[in-house]
Amino acid sequence: MDDDDIFLVRFWGVRGSISVSGPEFSRYGGNTICIEMRCGKHTLLFDAGSGLRPAGGALRASGVSDFDLFFTHCHYDHIIGLPAFKPIYDRNVKVRLWSGHLAGRMTTRQMVDEFMRPPWFPVNLDICKARIDCRDFVSGDVLRPREGVVVRTGSLNHPGGCIGYRVEWGGHVVAVITDTEHEPGKLDQAVLGLIEDADLVIYDCAYTEEEMEHRRGTGHSTWQQGVKLCEAAGARGLALFHHDPTRTDEELDVIEKLAKDKFAGAFAARDGQTLKFPVPLHKRR
Numbered sequence: 001m002d003d004d005d006i007f008l009v010r011f012w013g014v015r016g017s018i019s020v021s022g023p024e025f026s027r028y029g030g031n032t033i034c035i036e037m038r039c040g041k042h043t044l045l046f047d048a049g050s051g052l053r054p055a056g057g058a059l060r061a062s063g064v065s066d067f068d069l070f071f072t073h074c075h076y077d078h079i080i081g082l083p084a085f086k087p088i089y090d091r092n093v094k095v096r097l098w099s100g101h102l103a104g105r106m107t108t109r110q111m112v113d114e115f116m117r118p119p120w121f122p123v124n125l126d127i128c129k130a131r132i133d134c135r136d137f138v139s140g141d142v143l144r145p146r147e148g149v150v151v152r153t154g155s156l157n158h159p160g161g162c163i164g165y166r167v168e169w170g171g172h173v174v175a176v177i178t179d180t181e182h183e184p185g186k187l188d189q190a191v192l193g194l195i196e197d198a199d200l201v202i203y204d205c206a207y208t209e210e211e212m213e214h215r216r217g218t219g220h221s222t223w224q225q226g227v228k229l230c231e232a233a234g235a236r237g238l239a240l241f242h243h244d245p246t247r248t249d250e251e252l253d254v255i256e257k258l259a260k261d262k263f264a265g266a267f268a269a270r271d272g273q274t275l276k277f278p279v280p281l282h283k284r285r
């Protein structure tokens with residue numbers, strides 16, 4: 001198979017809130033949120049957590065110099081890797097940065113300028129040699145970043161706002177639903193719309209339903225809710241994601257098994273994990 005035949009998803013950072021390290025986290029990994037999708041020749045990245053740093057190394061190694069990076073929102077665990085992302089310092093790179101969670105309050109350019117500047121960082125964005133093109137959108141917009149790639153957007157329930165994404169290409173659908181909090185006993189209609197009939201739903205499973213009792217208002221969800229949503233929406237795969245920083249490998253093994261028993265397509269995502277969805281012949285372009 002060559003690039004045109006695969007919708008590839010690679011997890012570069014699956015940890016929520018803050019990065020962790022240590023032997024108890026070695027199998028699932030400790031980097032914060034970053035997902036790569038390859039829609040044939042087109043590379044899309046979602047969020048710029050600490051996982052963006054190794055993603056940058058891999059992009060350079062494979063010669064990718066033109067891509068899109070979408071922010072779900074700008075809490076630290078979703079942005080902290082941007083200053084350490086080597087491609088933005090490379091004059092041969094073209095990158096489009098997209099965000100919509102601050103629509104009407106701040107542009108994508110202003111958001112990045114806010115955190116990449118002294119005194120929080122030694123230099124500001126002007127030092128980046130890459131051609132950085134900042135794009136703004138409003139939740140609900142349908143984006144077409146590259147030929148044949150459709151990215152639908154919707155609002156998630158998270159303090160300060162957050163965007164969920166539904167990526168469609170080559171007859172496949174992959175949805176990124178992080179960070180979001182569910183209302184007990186309810187299925188979020190906006191989320192259902194984004195994940196309908198998806199091959200894979202990457203879902204905020206920071207907590208369990210038992211833990212959620214004293215986590216209300218923090219803006220996160222559970223694997224049990226992820227299963228309910230996927231069942232209702234006819235989705236086939238569920239990646240448990242945004243793991244709580246205290247969650248050890250052994251604990252994640254247990255959670256993964258419980259989730260799999262309820263929903264066969266469920267698994268706990270790991271740093272470096274890759275999934276490939278072959279594109280049927282008639283959908284290739």
Ligand SMILES: [Zn+2]
Nearest residue numbers: 016017077179
């Ligand atoms: Zn987060």
Ligand SMILES: [Zn+2]
Nearest residue numbers: 073075158179
């Ligand atoms: Zn957040």
